[in-house]
Amino acid sequence: MRKIIIVLCLSFIAYKTQAQKLAENQLGAWYMYNGSHKLSEKYSLKTMAHFRYYELASEFQQEIYRLGLNYTFTPKTNVTLGLSYATGDLAYDTSSANLYEYRFYEDLNLNSKWGKFNAKHRVRLEQRFIHKNIVIDEFQNWIRYDLNISYPFSKTWSVYAFNEIFLNLNRSKRFVQNWTGAGFLHKLNNNIKLKMGYFQIKLPTKVLKRVQLGIILNTNFSKKTN
Template sequence: MFRVILFLCLIFVLKNQAQISSEKKLGTWYMYNGTHQLSEKFALKTSFHIRYFEFISEYQQEIYRTGLTYSPSEKWSFTGGIVYSITDTSYKTNQPNLYEFRFYQDVNLKDKWGLFNVNHRVRLAQRFREQASQRKTTHRIRYGLFANYPINKKLKIYGFNEIFIKFATRVFGQNRTGLGFFHQFDKQLKLRVGYMHTKFRNTFSHRLQLGIILNTNHTKNKV
């Protein structure tokens, strides 16, 4: 059954790659994500991404994120935090940089579907954007379904789908679908390699995702 699901997912990705897109280049996201356990129920989230329209050229965006997570149980967690990003919108256009400050709130629910580890995430965001001295405040909600399957102790494959809904006249923002794998080096450090297809209202994009994930534990009860 697992092989059938993986095969269907690969067919879906290849089908999307074949569709016409205004961005025919394969862009790249270089990512750091960290979770730092502060106590039994609280953890600090940190994140830094550099994103390119093309593989190692044509800078697109840098984004910084931090947040505090509260986990009342093993299944539920809640995160509140802030984001700052700089986006170069001049790729094939002639527009100034977009600067954004954002508040966000997450609700996460962990689940288990057989051997699949599943996470449901709902994210609210309040976005304060500035471009060419013009300021704008927008709001949106995201729902993501994330699943991974352990191949062995060090290797997992993953897949996800996330939809973005705007509180605006045109509610659809984007839809992200991705596949890849995690490689666990040790208890703290993990490598992520994957592909993501994003559908916007009129365009598509293709991104390679390369990242490291760092998990640390600073609790007094650490063994």
């Protein structure tokens, strides 16, 4: 009987240790830079660099860089055409072949006011060229829809919430993931904002939890007219 109890206890400890190593049991972090650089009345450059981890400061998951050219039709409507490069680790707490991606993307951005709330809609098409496990190359078409709502409660602070859904058009089961989160924006000056938030990544079989810490840089290189 004593041996049975010992075996059961050891099995339970081993199970708990393994469970604690699952990615869905960790609080990960995204460290983010996003920039918008106005070139003229209609054109601007969009830049981005994200560093993403399964844990707060370790267990690399992904890094992604993005560059796009934005054209403004009206204050409420603009589009972006761009290119992304991403590399990532496919597995948490175990060795795995890295994933490399080149992506072309096209954004349609719509801005609106809901009373005192600012609403932003983004529809993104992505053409992903994926290389993984050394020998596998894939091409995938994705579509994403993001709704972001913010509310300024002072001159320098605002709160935001967002939801973004991802669909893979090359699969019969098109749903890939859904991001849902909220946080705060703090305006340091006319050029720099800080972003602090929390969100969940809902996958078909699990949910990942992430903290967001970021800086947003806006610059204006357009010619000034008197």
